[in-house]
Amino acid sequence: MEERWDFDSWAESYDEDVMSDGWIHSDYERVLRLVAERAKGVVVDVGCGTGNILRFLRCERYIGVEPSEGMRKAFREKWGFEPIDGHFLEIPLPEGSADTVVSTYAFHHVPDEEKGEAIREMLRVLRPGGILIIADVMFESEDEKRRIGEEDGILEEVLEEYFATLDHLGAIFERLGVYWEAERVNRYVWVVAVEKHSNLLTPDHNP
Incomplete structure (x- = not known):
């Protein structure tokens, strides 16, 4: 997966930054709560950062997955245990090992061609x-x-990230044959939920 961001250095100020009033993290705690409320059983958190969702999560077991050594260190200092080293394209866990997989404010780091x-x-x-x-x-x-980027004067910021579109995600989910729904939280943030009904996924060679 392409690496464009210095997450190790960002780890030092990450918690402060996500609590700012910036448009990307608007309603940050509300979004974490919405996700945590739906999570159950064994929860795998991909791109977990410093583990902020743990403040709201009530589950049987939590497994964080984080590629940045700096973020994993900050996570360990805050929670007393460390996430596993992995990323969206390579989660070092066995098939069918989680009841819930979550990802908050991290999926936009995945290039569009790798989202599928x-x-x-x-x-x-x-x-x-x-x-x-x-x-x-x-x-x-x-x-x-x-x-929206043009209206809000943030077009450059919008285009420099890999923010997903529901059109693209919907096409991916249709090829995979899974049920999904999307809830809009505010002008910028959505929560997408996908149900897995079986171990059989439609081959997806063109995400």
Whole structure:
């Protein structure tokens, strides 16, 4: 997976930054609560950062997955244990090992051409009947992404990240044959929930 961000250095100020009033993290704690409320059983948190969702999560077991050594260190200092080293395209867990897979404010670091593969990998570690929950800045379409970016004077920021569109995600989910729903939290943030009904996924070679 492409690395464009210095997450190790960001770890030092990450908690302060996500609590700022910036548009990307608007309603940050509310979004974490919405995701935590739906999570159950064994929860795998991909791109867990410093583990802020743990403040709201009540589950049987939590497993964080984080590629940045700096973020894993900050997580360990805050919670007393460390996430495992992995990322969206390579989650070092057996198939069907989680009841819930979550990802908050991290999926926009996955390039568009790798989003299908990332979703398949997250679904792989889910048990049948499990749920995948992705909360992040998203837009309904590429046209809406550009329109909102222009209207709010943040077009450059919007285009320099890999913010998903529901059009693109919907096409991926349709090929995989999974049920999904999306809830809009505010102007920028959506929560997408995907249900896994079996271990059989439709081959997806063109995400």
